Structure formats: C-alpha cells, structure tokens
Amino acid sequence: MKFIYQTWWKVLAVLLIFYTLIAGFLLDVPHLPILHETIRNVYFHVPMWMAMFTVFTISVIYSIKYLNTGKEEYDLIAVECVNTGTFFYVLGLITGMMWAKYTWGEFWSNDPKQNSAAIAFLLYCAYAVLRNSIDEEQKRAKISAIYNIFAFPIMVVLIMVLPRMTDSLHPGNGGNPAFGKLDMDNHMRMVFYPACIGWCFTALWIATVRYRIRLIEYKKNEIN
Amino acid sequence: MQLVNQTWFLLKKEIILEWRSKYAFNGVLLYVVSTVFICYIAFNLNPGLSGSTGYPIIWNVLFWIIMLFAAVNAIAKSFMQESKGRLLYYYSIASPQAIMLSKTIYNILLMALLSALALPTYLLFFNNTIGDPLFYCLAVLLGSFSFSTVFTMISAIASKAGNNGTLMAILSFPVVIPVILLLIRLSKNAMDGIGRNFSYSGIGVLCAINLIVITTALLLFPFLWRD
Numbered sequence: 082m083k084f085i086y087q088t089w090w091k092v093l094a095v096l097l098i099f100y101t102l103i104a105g106f107l108l109d110v111p112h113l114p115i116l117h118e119t120i121r122n123v124y125f126h127v128p129m130w131m132a133m134f135t136v137f138t139i140s141v142i143y144s145i146k147y148l149n150t151g152k153e154e155y156d157l158i159a160v161e162c163v164n165t166g167t168f169f170y171v172l173g174l175i176t177g178m179m180w181a182k183y184t185w186g187e188f189w190s191n192d193p194k195q196n197s198a199a200i201a202f203l204l205y206c207a208y209a210v211l212r213n214s215i216d217e218e219q220k221r222a223k224i225s226a227i228y229n230i231f232a233f234p235i236m237v238v239l240i241m242v243l244p245r246m247t248d249s250l251h252p253g254n255g256g257n258p259a260f261g262k263l264d265m266d267n268h269m270r271m272v273f274y275p276a277c278i279g280w281c282f283t284a285l286w287i288a289t290v291r292y293r294i295r296l297i298e299y300k301k302n303e304i305n
Numbered sequence: 306m307q308l309v310n311q312t313w314f315l316l317k318k319e320i321i322l323e324w325r326s327k328y329a330f331n332g333v334l335l336y337v338v339s340t341v342f343i344c345y346i347a348f349n350l351n352p353g354l355s356g357s358t359g360y361p362i363i364w365n366v367l368f369w370i371i372m373l374f375a376a377v378n379a380i381a382k383s384f385m386q387e388s389k390g391r392l393l394y395y396y397s398i399a400s401p402q403a404i405m406l407s408k409t410i411y412n413i414l415l416m417a418l419l420s421a422l423a424l425p426t427y428l429l430f431f432n433n434t435i436g437d438p439l440f441y442c443l444a445v446l447l448g449s450f451s452f453s454t455v456f457t458m459i460s461a462i463a464s465k466a467g468n469n470g471t472l473m474a475i476l477s478f479p480v481v482i483p484v485i486l487l488l489i490r491l492s493k494n495a496m497d498g499i500g501r502n503f504s505y506s507g508i509g510v511l512c513a514i515n516l517i518v519i520t521t522a523l524l525l526f527p528f529l530w531r532d
Contacts, residue, residue: 148528203479210475215466224466227525228476231458234517235480238510243483246506 085289090282097279101128104272111269115184122180123269128276129173130240132284136166139288141233144226156222157295158288159229160212165288167205169280174198194244194251201239204232308406311399315407323415329386330415333379337423340371345430355432364433365493369485371427372420372448379419380412380456381473384464392530401527409457409519416449436498444492447511451484454515458522461529480518487511 084090105124113120140162147155177195178188189195211228215221244251323329344367348354354363387395395404424445435441459477466472491507 148525197483200479200482203482207475207479211462211466211472214472220465223528224462227529228462230525231462231521232480234521235483235514238514238517239483242510243486246510 085285085292091286094279094282094286097275098283101125101272101276101279105276108268108272119180119183120269122176124272124276126173126176126180127273128280129169129176131277132280133166133169133173135281136162136169136284136288137233137236139285140166141230144229147222147226148230151219153218153222153299154296156226157299158292159226161291161295162288163205163208163229164291165284167202167209168287169284170198170202170205174202192244192251194240197239197243201236204236204239208232308400308403311403312406312410315395315399315403316410319407319411320414323411329379329382330419333375333415333419334422336378337371337375337419338426340374341423341427341430344371348431361433361496362493364431365496366489367431368424368427369448369489369492372423372445373452373481373485375419375423376416376449376452376456377474377477379415380453381460381463381470383408383412383457384460396530401530402523404530405457405461405523405526408461409454409522412453412457413450416453417446420445420449433496435496437495437501440495440501440504441492444488444495447491447508448484448488451488451511451515452481454518454522455481455484458518458526461522461526465529484511484514487514 101124105121110118110120140159143155143159143162146152147159174195177198181190181192181195182188185192208225208228212221212225215224354360424442456473456477459480460473463473463476487507487510491504491511494504494507
C-alpha cells in the first residue's frame with residue numbers, strides 16, 4: 082500500500098503522457114491505405130483499454146481480498162477502481178468511435194466489437210445500480226464485491242473472445258491483422274508502449290486519489 | 306461424496322415441493338403460452354408477415370426473446386420464495402455448494418421441460434420449417450441450460466439485495482446477452498440447415514461460458530449466503 086503514496090510513478094506518468102502527446106502527433110508513421118494518419122489513434126485508443134483493464138483487474142483483486150478479510154478499505158479501493166475504469170471505458174469507446182467515423186464511415190456501425198463493448202459497459206452500470214440499491218454498508222460491500230468478481234470474466238469474454246469469433250472490422254478481430262503484427266513499425270512501438278504505461282499509471286493515480294478522498298470521508302463518518 | 310448426497314437430497318426436496326404445488330411450473334408455462342398467443346395475435350394484426358422474406362429471422366429471434374423472459378420469471382423465484390428461517394435451516398444442515406448446485410440443477414430441469422413444451426406451442430402458432438430439427442432442439446436445450454446457470458447465480462445476488470425484479474433484470478441481462486447472441490446464431494444455423502460443423506465453435510464458447518459461470522457461482526456463493 083506504500084506504493085500509492087510514492088511520487089516517482091506519478092511523475093513518470095505525466096512525463097510519458099507528454100512524450101506520447103508530442104511524439105504521437107509529430108513522429109513519422111507508416112502510410113497505409115484507408116488508415117493514413119488515423120493510425121495515430123492507436124497511441125490513444127488502445128492505452129485507454131489497457132488502463133481500464135489495469136484498474137478493473139485491481140478492483141477484482143481487492144474484491145477478493147474484501148471477501149476474505151472484510152476490511153472496509155478494500156471495498157473502497159474496489160469501488161473507486163471500478164469508477165475510474167468506467168471513465169476510461171467511456172474514453173476508449175469515444176476514441177474508438179471517432180476512429181471508426183474516419184475509417185469505417187460511421188460512428189456506430191453495428192460492429193461486434195462495438196456492440197460487445199457496449200454490453201460490457203452495461204455490466205458496470207449494473208454494478209453501480211446494485212451498489213445504490215443496498216443501504217447497509219457491509220452488505221453492500223459484500224454483494225457488490227461478489228457481482229464484481231462475477232462480472233469480470235464475462236467482461237473478458239465479451240471484449241476479448243466473442244468479437245474474435247465473428248466478422249468484425251476491428252483490427253485484430255475476425256481475421257483482420259492487428260496493428261502489432263503488420264503495420265506497426267519500430268517507430269510506432271517507441272510511442273505505443275510508453276503510452277500504454279503512461280495511461281495505466283494515470284488511471285491508477287486517479288483511482289488512488291479518489292480512494293484517498295473516500296478514505297478520509299469514511300474516517301470522518303466513523304463514530305468514535 | 307457428502308456433497309453429492311446433499312445435492313441429491315436438496316434436489317429431491319425441490320422437486321417434491323414443486324410437484325405438490327406445481328405453482329412455478331404451471332405459472333411459467335401459462336406465461337409462455339400467453340406470450341406466444343399475444344405475439345400471434347399482434348403479428349396477425351398486419352397480414353402478410355408469414356410470407357415475407359424476413360419471417361424466419363423474426364421467428365427465431367422472437368422465440369428466444371420469449372424464452373429469455375420466461376427464464377427470468379421462472380428462475381427469479383428460486384431464492385426469493387424461500388423464507389428466511391428455512392434458508393437458515395438449510396445452511397445449518399448442508400454445504401453452500403450443495404444448495405447452489407441443487408438449485409442450478411433444479412432450474413435446468415425446469416427450464417428444459419419448459420422449453421420442450423414451449424417449442425411445440427410456438428410451432429403450433431407460428432409455423433416454420435426447421436432445416437435440422439434435432440440440432441435446433443439441441444440449441445434449445447443448451448439455451449435452457451445456459452439461462453439456468455446464469456440466472457440462478459444472479460437471482461441469489463438479487464434476493465440478497467432486496468428482492469426486486471428490476472434488479473434481477475438489470476444484473477442479468479448484460480451477462481446473458483453474449484449467451485443469447487450465441488444461441489440465436491446457433492439456432493439460426495440449425496433452422497437454415499447449414500452444416501453442423503459450422504456451429505461447433507459456438508457450442509464450445511457456450512460451454513466455456515457455462516463453465517465459467519458455474520465455477521464462479523460455486524466459489525462465490527459461500528460468501529454470499531453468510532450474513
């Protein structure tokens with residue numbers, strides 16, 4: 082837990098994101114038909130999902146920890162990670178939709194990947210609704226932890242497995258090559274990997290700040 | 306071994322209770338039949354549907370939507386109808402896994418029987434030629450199996466969170482959408498009589514989803530029932 086109070090990775094996150102903003106727009110990219118300059122979106126769209134997966138994974142780990150120990154702090158971490166993850170989820174969807182507008186022709190083209198992503202979004206909205214429906218704190222923490230653990234594998238199936246089985250336009254799905262295999266040259270990798278790390282750390286940072294605010298509120302409300 | 310015995314006993318108890326009252330089964334059967342009849346009347350208000358090109362697609366999708374809502378209604382009851390005292394009694398005599406397993410198996414049996422009756426009823430009102438009837442029945446059985454596993458766990462969660470139907474629907478639909486998408490694709494293939502080897506990967510994913518749901522349910526239920 083000491084990790085969240087340290088400074089170095091927050092500085093690193095800021096530096097990496099500034100680097101990807103500058104390098105991502107200025108460095109040379111391969112010129113490919115249809116994609117053209119939109120290939121730069123891979124620096125911004127994919128890291129959003131990476132960041133989302135990072136915080137959702139952490140939230141599942143802390144949900145499991147909560148069920149095993151019953152410590153209220155773990156529930157706060159889990160819920161704030163889900164909140165942050167949902168935010169990055171929306172960003173990932175929006176960046177994907179903007180890219181789809183210029184390459185596929187429409188913001189929403191009924192693509193399996195988009196549809197699965199939208200369904201998985203409903204899962205986490207349901208998590209929020211479930212939390213609001215229970216008043217008793219410990220019961221709420223326990224049941225939402227259970228639903229969180231239950232929802233995570235379904236989310237992975239929805240986003241990672243199902244679109245790969247059908248004809249999706251999304252790179253890496255339905256027989257389409259992923260960027261990593263064909264199109265991405267070493268110049269792009271030099272921006273792409275730092276971008277992933279930077280955004281993962283940013284998501285983590287947002288989640289920890291929110292968690293610390295929650296923790297203060299929780300301690301304030303405690304009866305001494 | 307003890308788990309198997311306990312599951313068997315609880316399952317027998319569920320079936321006997323249901324056999325005495327026949328409430329859940331008859332209720333849901335009536336629900337399905339009346340929904341089918343409503344759809345029949347509603348679709349016949351505007352003539353020309355049964356001859357149109359989109360008819361087989363609508364036929365297939367409508368069947369699954371009816372089955373989906375029937376399953377929600379049938380399985381939502383599985384934990385809600387138990388009184389608090391009776392639940393406490395179960396927990397003192399049986400392991401939580403046995404309770405979960407017996408409920409799941411009971412729901413699978415209930416849904417299988419229900420869909421076995423619902424399909425002929427549906428065919429009676431909406432006639433359609435099915436290319437590969439055996440495979441379609443397999444898809445329907447797989448469907449009732451998958452609905453039961455998903456909804457049993459969700460109904461356990463919903464019953465702990467204040468017993469309301471809205472919550473049941475909100476929590477379960479995102480989980481059940483991938484299942485129903487696979488089922489619709491699978492049964493569409495069976496209806497068109499496309500070669501069975503095209504559907505095996507879909508069946509594989511469906512089984513994998515069921516396996517994930519059952520394992521997580523068995524792992525999580527012990528935490529859920531402890532109050």
